[in-house]
Each structure stands twice: as C-alpha cells, then as structure tokens.
Amino acid sequence: MTAANENGMLLIGATGYLGSLVTAGFLCDGQRVVAPLRGSNTREGLIKQIKEDLIAEDINPEIDYDRLVTVSLPPVNEIPDMATQLKDLGVNEIVHCAGSVDYFDAKKLKEVNIDLTSSLIELGKRLNAKRFVYLSTAFCSGFVDGLVREILHNTPPADPTEYTKSKREAEALVNNCGLPFLIVRPSIVIGDSRKGYYSGKAYGLYQFWAAFEKFICGHSRSVLHFMAPMVKLHMIHQDAFKAGFVAACKNLPDNSILHLTSRYETLPTVREVVKQWAGLWDVSEVHYYQDPSEVPPTGIDRRNRMWLDFTSVNNDIAAHPWQFQTATLDQLRTAGLKFRDVTLDTVRVCQDNFVAQSQRAQTFLRKNRDQLTSRTQASESKTLISAVS
Amino acid sequence: MIASPIAQLTDSEILLWTILHNFEALALKQYEKNVLVLATPEKKELVELLASKVPTNKAMENTSLEEPVNNLLTSATNSDEIHTLIVQGILLEILGQTIYRTFKDSDAFTSATHALCLTGLTAQESIREETRKLILEKIGSGDKVYEVFVSISRPVIMNLDALGESLDQHFSEKFGISFSDLMGEFVAELISTCMDLGMDRRKVVGYLTSTLMGI
Numbered sequence: 001m002t003a004a005n006e007n008g009m010l011l012i013g014a015t016g017y018l019g020s021l022v023t024a025g026f027l028c029d030g031q032r033v034v035a036p037l038r039g040s041n042t043r044e045g046l047i048k049q050i051k052e053d054l055i056a057e058d059i060n061p062e063i064d065y066d067r068l069v070t071v072s073l074p075p076v077n078e079i080p081d082m083a084t085q086l087k088d089l090g091v092n093e094i095v096h097c098a099g100s101v102d103y104f105d106a107k108k109l110k111e112v113n114i115d116l117t118s119s120l121i122e123l124g125k126r127l128n129a130k131r132f133v134y135l136s137t138a139f140c141s142g143f144v145d146g147l148v149r150e151i152l153h154n155t156p157p158a159d160p161t162e163y164t165k166s167k168r169e170a171e172a173l174v175n176n177c178g179l180p181f182l183i184v185r186p187s188i189v190i191g192d193s194r195k196g197y198y199s200g201k202a203y204g205l206y207q208f209w210a211a212f213e214k215f216i217c218g219h220s221r222s223v224l225h226f227m228a229p230m231v232k233l234h235m236i237h238q239d240a241f242k243a244g245f246v247a248a249c250k251n252l253p254d255n256s257i258l259h260l261t262s263r264y265e266t267l268p269t270v271r272e273v274v275k276q277w278a279g280l281w282d283v284s285e286v287h288y289y290q291d292p293s294e295v296p297p298t299g300i301d302r303r304n305r306m307w308l309d310f311t312s313v314n315n316d317i318a319a320h321p322w323q324f325q326t327a328t329l330d331q332l333r334t335a336g337l338k339f340r341d342v343t344l345d346t347v348r349v350c351q352d353n354f355v356a357q358s359q360r361a362q363t364f365l366r367k368n369r370d371q372l373t374s375r376t377q378a379s380e381s382k383t384l385i386s387a388v389s
Numbered sequence: 390m391i392a393s394p395i396a397q398l399t400d401s402e403i404l405l406w407t408i409l410h411n412f413e414a415l416a417l418k419q420y421e422k423n424v425l426v427l428a429t430p431e432k433k434e435l436v437e438l439l440a441s442k443v444p445t446n447k448a449m450e451n452t453s454l455e456e457p458v459n460n461l462l463t464s465a466t467n468s469d470e471i472h473t474l475i476v477q478g479i480l481l482e483i484l485g486q487t488i489y490r491t492f493k494d495s496d497a498f499t500s501a502t503h504a505l506c507l508t509g510l511t512a513q514e515s516i517r518e519e520t521r522k523l524i525l526e527k528i529g530s531g532d533k534v535y536e537v538f539v540s541i542s543r544p545v546i547m548n549l550d551a552l553g554e555s556l557d558q559h560f561s562e563k564f565g566i567s568f569s570d571l572m573g574e575f576v577a578e579l580i581s582t583c584m585d586l587g588m589d590r591r592k593v594v595g596y597l598t599s600t601l602m603g604i
Contacts, residue, residue, distance in 0.1 A: 103595040302573040310598045
C-alpha cells in the first residue's frame with residue numbers, strides 16, 4: 001500500500017454483489033479505490049471476484065489493480081477513527097454500497113442500514129469528504145400511487161418490507177448530514193444483458209427462479225400455479241447498473257438522486273416474464289393469478305404452494321404498479337451513457353444462463369419432457385381406442 | 390395400532406433410524422438438562438427403543454451424511470432453556486413429526502419402520518402442548534417470540550438445509566421421497582406453528598425464504 005498523492009474514494013461493501021460491480025467499474029475507469037474488508041475477505045479474493053466478473057462480461061480483466069487498496073474495517077462505532085489513516089491514503093469521497101437486504105430482521109437492518117450509515121457519515125465529516133454516495137433502492141418510496149419522483153420520500157401509507165423502510169430512513173440521514181451527496185436507487189438488478197452472467201445471491205427475479213429450482217424441480221409434474229400480475233417488472237441489467245453508477249458519480253451535480261431502471265416501454269410485465277419461465281418446463285396445465293386472493297385454497301400441491309409462499313413478498317412488491325421518474329438517467333443517456341434496457345428477450349438471456357448453470361433444472365427439464373411424451377402417447381392411444389370402438 | 394408381522398429394518402432403514410436416533414437422543418438429553426418437563430416417559434421410551442434397534446452410529450460412519458448430520462447436531466446443542474425450546478421444542482420436533490407422518494403410511498418402508506414412526510408420533514404428541522405453553526410463558530408471543538426464533542433458529546435451519554443433498558443421495562430413489570418433499574411439509578407445519586405463537590406469517594415466510602435460499 002502506497003501513500004497517495006492523488007484522490008481516491010472509500011468504497012464500503014466492495015465484496016458484495018453490487019459493491020464489487022461498482023469497484024470494477026471505478027477501477028476500469030482508472031480511479032483509485034480504497035476498500036475496507038472484514039472477516040475472511042481478502043484483497044486477493046476481491047481481485048479474483050472482479051476478474052471473474054470482467055471475464056464473464058468479455059472485458060479484459062488485466063486492469064491496474066495497484067489502484068485498489070484494501071484496509072481493515074473496524075467495528076461500526078470505531079469507523080470514524082479511520083479518518084487519519086484514510087486522509088493519508090488520499091480518500092476524499094465515500095461510496096457506501098453495503099447494506100442488509102434482510103426483509104424483516106429489524107435488528108440487523110438497523111445495525112447495517114442505519115448505524116453503519118451514521119458512522120460512515122461521521123467519518124465523511126471528519127474527512128471533510130467532497131461527496132457521500134449512497135446506494136439505495138428504487139422501492140424505498142414504499143407503496144405510493146403515481147410517479148415515484150427523484151426526491152427524498154415522505155413516510156408512505158405502507159412499506160413492502162422493513163428493508164425498504166430502513167433504506168428510506170438511511171437516505172434521510174444522508175440528505176441531512178450536511179455533506180454533498182448522491183443517492184443512487186436501482187430497481188431489481190439481473191444478470192449481464194449480453195450473456196446473462198449473474199454473480200449475486202438469489203435476490204429479486206433470481207429468488208423466483210432459485211426457489212423454483214429448489215422446491216419444484218424434483219418430481220415431474222403436469223400442473224403449475226404462478227402469481228403473475230400484468231404490471232411492468234422494473235429491472236436493470238448488471239452491466240447497465242455498473243455503467244449508470246459510474247456515470248452518475250462522474251457527471252451528476254451534488255445532491256442528486258438517481259433512479260437506475262430500464263425504460264418503462266421496454267420492460268416486460270410480470271406475466272410475460274413468468275410465462276416465459278413456465279414455457280420452459282413443458283407442463284400441460286399452467287395457472288396464472290393476477291392477485292393472491294385468486295389463488296385457490298386447495299388443489300395446489302404443498303411444494304408448489306410453498307414456492308408461492310416463498311416468493312409471496314417479492315410477488316407483492318412486483319404486483320404494485322410502480323412508475324419511476326427517470327429524468328436524471330435520461331440526462332446521462334443524452335450525455336453519452338450506454339445503457340442497455342431490459343426487454344423480455346434480455347430476460348430470456350439471463351434465464352437461459354441460469355437454467356444452463358443448474359444441474360437440477362436440467363434434470364427436471366429432461367424428466368418432465370419424458371413424462372410429457374409418455375403422457376401424450378398414452379393419451380393418443382386412448383383416443384385411438386375410443387375412435388375404433 | 391400394532392404393526393404386524395414385525396419385520397427387520399433394511400440396511401437403508403437402519404441408516405435412516407441411526408440419524409433419527411441421534412436427533413431423538415439429543416432432544417431427550419437437552420430436555421433433561423434444560424426443560425425437564427419435556428423429558429416425558431413417551432420420549433424416553435422412543436429413545437430406548439431406537440437405542441435397541443440402532444445401538445451404534447456404524448451405519449452412518451464414513452458416509453456423506455456423517456459431516457452434515459454432525460454439523461446439525463452441533464448447532465442444535467446448547468445449555469440454554471430458550472434455545473432448547475426453540476430448536477428441539479419447535480424445529481426438530483416438527484421435523485420428526487413430518488418424517489414420521491410421511492413414512493408411517495408409505496409402502497416403501499417395512500412394518501418395522503411404520504411401528505417406530507407411530508412410537509415417534511406418540512412421543513411428540515406428549516410434549517407438543519407443553520412446549521407451546523412454555524414458549525408463550527418464557528418468551529412471549531408475536532414479535533417477541535419472532536425475534537428470538539429468528540436469532541436462534543437460523544444456523545439450525547441452514548444446517549438442516551445443507552443435509553438435503555446427502556439425504557437425497559441415500560434415500561430419494563430407495564424410498565421415493567425427496568428432501569424437498571419433506572421440506573414442503575416441514576415448512577408448512579412450521580409456519581402454522583409460528584402463527585399459532587402469534588408470529589406474523591409474512592415475516593416468518595420472509596425469514597424462512599432468506600434462510601433457505603442462503604440470502
């Protein structure tokens with residue numbers, strides 16, 4: 001680690017899914033990143049992760065890793081004391097990408113999304129940081145009617161989860177801290193738009209797919225039940241997220257709030273995404289429901305019901321008719337940002353990648369096709385017998 | 390019901406009951422140490438019966454099941470009364486109940502297994518109501534018990550989930566029941582029990598989703 005004579009940013013959460021994308025984006029852009037690591041995370045591990053992501057995206061992974069400096073992350077209440085060390089490293093900006101996405105663990109959400117943010121703000125003040133960048137979520141407005149604007153939100157009539165509430169509260173902390181800020185609000189992040197590569201955990205759409213893989217892909221079946229409302233599903237590809245985040249940091253004025261999501265017109269509906277998924281499995285009977293109240297109380301096997309249960313919170317969020325203001329993103333696009341919007345076809349790319357990586361899904365697909373063939377043959381024989389008699 | 394004629398356990402059944410014996414013996418030990426009232430005569434009878442049928446861990450040794458089973462046993466061991474009520478009293482009792490109910494009527498098993506399942510169900514019935522009362526009395530209901538449940542049960546559920554692949558390797562084809570079948574029943578019963586303790590269904594489902602999906 002060398003003492004810096006150039007500016008750098010402190011990037012919190014560099015080993016997380018979105019944090020590592022941002023780290024890679026800044027390094028590829030030639031910027032200096034100081035990444036505090038905790039626990040078993042190492043600089044080598046982070047570089048390995050970045051290289052794998054870059055290779056998967058067809059980007060040359062041999063970038064200048066000397067620009068990446070790692071330091072040890074102390075307990076939350078001691079973070080402000082890092083100021084002297086970080087000043088020596090030339091840190092003059094904080095990019096906060098760490099967060100808990102646990103939907104209902106209020107204690108953990110407070111520790112990570114509120115207390116950690118407060119501590120980092122205090123550090124920012126001691127560093128006299130030129131800006132505090134906060135990674136939030138597009139859904140932090142809560143369930144509100146009409147256009148969700150790129151402003152700080154008031155308390156909504158209802159929140160989808162404790163998580164969205166905690167992100168809104170953290171945004172308020174950032175807004176009121178007195179430091180210049182940028183708040184970035186992505187919608188549901190899915191894999192790379194060109195190859196479908198995804199290195200995150202089973203969040204969002206991947207939770208839907210992974211839960212299906214885990215609980216449905218086991219026995220062949222002829223009937224499936226899905227929650228599939230006909231509203232737009234707000235998503236963004238990880239390559240678009242990375243490009244948008246870096247462009248926002250470089251180009252937007254202080255105190256901006258940015259919604260990072262695809263154009264409303266190009267987005268598929270939940271029904272279209274679910275139909276595309278259902279079409280993979282060669283089942284003869286598929287039921288789609290617009291609203292949870294339509295799901296029949298009986299007649300659905302326990303595994304399908306459990307899967308519906310396990311995706312119910314995300315289904316509730318997806319069923320809301322969200323509409324996000326994207327004026328700031330439009331400005332970035334006008335200024336030259338290349339941002340590939342999500343379409344049904346690009347979701348298909350991600351879906352195909354997911355299925356190709358899943359042994360369990362492949363086996364299920366094979367078994368179900370075999371069963372379907374034998375069911376069809378049996379049915380044809382019956383028809384023939386009936387016609388003869 | 391008396392299963393007749395009494396058959397011998399098959400090798401696969403011996404492996405299965407060796408695992409279940411470990412969990413039932415641990416449950417009794419934990420009850421005797423931390424919540425004596427749950428160490429019922431029926432529970433003791435079950436553990437003694439299992440000890441007579443599968444007296445050693447030999448069937449499990451050097452199999453792919455040994456490590457995940459031991460991890461689960463370790464995470465389920467604690468000297469705290471509340472931990473025992475949550476882990477043994479709720480989680481593992483419901484798991485046992487799911488297994489015994491599913492296997493007792495399955496043609497894939499011998500009558501010896503059917504009989505053991507019935508003894509297992511009787512043992513569980515003997516503690517079910519007392520466990521519920523104790524939890525409400527010692528921890529409370531609603532969000533209070535939810536928070537305790539979440540903080541204690543997470544590693545145990547994760548270790549249980551990690552057992553799935555090995556269980557399927559050994560039992561799925563032989564018995565025609567996959568781990569995800571059992572988990573479907575287990576989760577449905579667990580959610581119902583949690584709601585009975587006043588927990589918010591949406592929160593419980595959200596928690597189980599994140600735990601079982603590794604997020």
